[in-house]
Amino acid sequence: MNLPASRSLFLHFAITLIDTAQMRILIVEDEHRMAELLRKGLYEHGYTVMTACDGETGLQMATAHELDSIVLDIGLPKMNGYQLIQALRAGGCRTPVLMLTARDTEDEIIRGLDLGADDYLTKPFSFPELVARLQSITRNHREMGDGRIKAGDLVLDPARRLVTRADESVELTRLEYQLLLCLVRAAGQCVPRQALMECVWGADSTVGPTALDVLVNALRAKLDAPFRKKLIGTVRGSGYFFKRVADAGKAAR
Ligand code: CA
Numbered sequence: 001m002n003l004p005a006s007r008s009l010f011l012h013f014a015i016t017l018i019d020t021a022q023m024r025i026l027i028v029e030d031e032h033r034m035a036e037l038l039r040k041g042l043y044e045h046g047y048t049v050m051t052a053c054d055g056e057t058g059l060q061m062a063t064a065h066e067l068d069s070i071v072l073d074i075g076l077p078k079m080n081g082y083q084l085i086q087a088l089r090a091g092g093c094r095t096p097v098l099m100l101t102a103r104d105t106e107d108e109i110i111r112g113l114d115l116g117a118d119d120y121l122t123k124p125f126s127f128p129e130l131v132a133r134l135q136s137i138t139r140n141h142r143e144m145g146d147g148r149i150k151a152g153d154l155v156l157d158p159a160r161r162l163v164t165r166a167d168e169s170v171e172l173t174r175l176e177y178q179l180l181l182c183l184v185r186a187a188g189q190c191v192p193r194q195a196l197m198e199c200v201w202g203a204d205s206t207v208g209p210t211a212l213d214v215l216v217n218a219l220r221a222k223l224d225a226p227f228r229k230k231l232i233g234t235v236r237g238s239g240y241f242f243k244r245v246a247d248a249g250k251a252a253r
Helices: 006-012 032-044 055-064 081-090 106-115 127-139 174-185 193-201 210-223
Strands: 024-028 048-052 069-073 097-101 119-122 149-151 154-157 162-165 232-235 239-242
Touching (some): 106 119, 119 127, 149 174, 174 210, 210 232
16 A cells, blocks of 8 residues: 555545535446446436546546546456556545456455455346445445534544444544544545554654554444444554445454
């Protein structure tokens, strides 16, 4: 993962607010008929749709535009879908990605999800299913109109510093709350340990690295322990991440 200088790490992960009701979708698909079918169908559902027919163009468009989600074919010329997701996430872009695979092999799907895709569909698929998946991956990580942040069954209210999970209030300390906010705003990406420590204690703090692990454990005990789906994941030696909803049901990493 390419990371900017540590001082700006947290800004690098800051959430992009999109307050338009209209969803902007990028379709990256080299098969012209399929791309056109998707474009028309999504347009009729009220989406603003852009298309790219190779991986390089797709990456350029994905980084140049504010998008609500990306529909990404895996088999693409110039740069395949895996390479595109990898480049996107390495550059700090966390736009939800729904990948389309031609073969329903577990290895391909796991690889895509590991690289940062949010969900997948195997061709052929039904259009209503595509729309439902897109709505799910975008809705779950959109900031709500009143400023609250919703991520699956978790809701954060930054104005009042309140957290609920499955409609139950979760009482957090100031530091636990700050840690959670930092993770949720970068949902789906590993936030490096240094960035988390800066976010919680400030750039000039002298707290030791174990303080972060202690704080993560405390947060997990309140936020994850009572629930089957675990939301906070570990990347050993690197940092922690808040799981996107599509990943939260899978075994804890
Ligand atoms: Ca293809």
